[in-house]
Amino acid sequence: NAGVMQNPRHLVRRRGQEARLRCSPMKGHSHVYWYRQLPEEGLKFMVYLQKENIIDESGMPKERFSAEFPKEGPSILRIQQVVRGDSAAYFCASSHGEGARYGYTFGSGTRLTVV
Amino acid sequence: AQTVTQSQPEMSVQEAETVTLSCTYDTSESDYYLFWYKQPPSRQMILVIRQEAYKQQNATENRFSVNFQKAAKSFSLKISDSQLGDAAMYFCAYKNSGGGADGLTFGKGTHLIIQP
Numbered sequence: 001n002a003g004v005m006q007n008p009r010h011l012v013r014r015r016g017q018e019a020r021l022r023c024s025p026m027k028g029h030s031h032v033y034w035y036r037q038l039p040e041e042g043l044k045f046m047v048y049l050q051k052e053n054i055i056d057e058s059g060m061p062k063e064r065f066s067a068e069f070p071k072e073g074p075s076i077l078r079i080q081q082v083v084r085g086d087s088a089a090y091f092c093a094s095s096h097g098e099g100a101r102y103g104y105t106f107g108s109g110t111r112l113t114v115v
Numbered sequence: 116a117q118t119v120t121q122s123q124p125e126m127s128v129q130e131a132e133t134v135t136l137s138c139t140y141d142t143s144e145s146d147y148y149l150f151w152y153k154q155p156p157s158r159q160m161i162l163v164i165r166q167e168a169y170k171q172q173n174a175t176e177n178r179f180s181v182n183f184q185k186a187a188k189s190f191s192l193k194i195s196d197s198q199l200g201d202a203a204m205y206f207c208a209y210k211n212s213g214g215g216a217d218g219l220t221f222g223k224g225t226h227l228i229i230q231p
C-alpha cells in the first residue's frame with residue numbers, strides 16, 4: 001500500500017501561470033482533503049471532497065482556486081493565475097470514512113514556489 | 116469558529132529526558148477529537164496520538180501520552196525518554212465530531228529540538 005501520493009513534490013511557476021497539484025488517496029479511501037501550509041504556520045483546511053462531490057470548500061479562496069475528485073483518477077487542486085502569495089506547501093490527506101473516526105493519512109505535500 | 120493555540124514556538128530537551136508540549140483550544144462543542152501530529156523535515160505529517168473528547172482516560176502510545184483537561188480545554192503532549200528521531204515540528208489539531216464539514220483545525224506548531 002503506497003499511502004497517499006502527491007505529485008509533483010516541488011513545483012515552480014511564474015506569476016500568471018496555472019498550477020495543477022495531484023493527489024492519489026490510499027487504496028480504498030474515498031474521502032480527500034486539501035490543506036495549505038504557509039511558512040512558520042500550521043496547516044489550514046481548504047476543501048473536502050468525496051468521489052465526484054465537493055462536500056466542504058469553506059477554506060478555499062473564492063477566486064482562482066478549484067478542486068475536483070473525479071470518479072477515476074487522482075484529486076486535482078488547480079490554482080489559476082498564480083501570485084507570489086500562493087507560494088506554500090499543499091498537503092492532501094485521505095480517509096476511509098469520516099476522517100476523525102477512521103483516521104487521516106497525509107501525503108508528503110507539494111511545495112509550490114511562484115517566481 | 117474553533118481555534119487551537121500552541122504557545123511554545125520552540126522547545127529543547129536533552130536526549131532521554133521528558134518534555135511536555137502545550138496546546139489549548141477553544142470550542143463550544145462537547146463532542147470532538149484532538150490530535151497531535153509530527154512533521155519531520157521530510158514534511159510528512161505523521162499521527163502521533165488521538166483523543167476522543169468523550170473519553171476521560173488520557174490516550175497513550177508507547178513513549179507518547181497526553182494530559183487532556185476538557186474543562187480547561189487543554190491537551191498537552193508528553194514525550195518520555197526523548198530520542199533524536201523525535202526532533203520535528205509538532206502540531207496540535209482539533210476536529211468537530213459529526214458529519215459534514217470535516218477539516219482539521221491546526222495550531223501553529225512547536226519546533227522540538229533534541230540535544231544529544
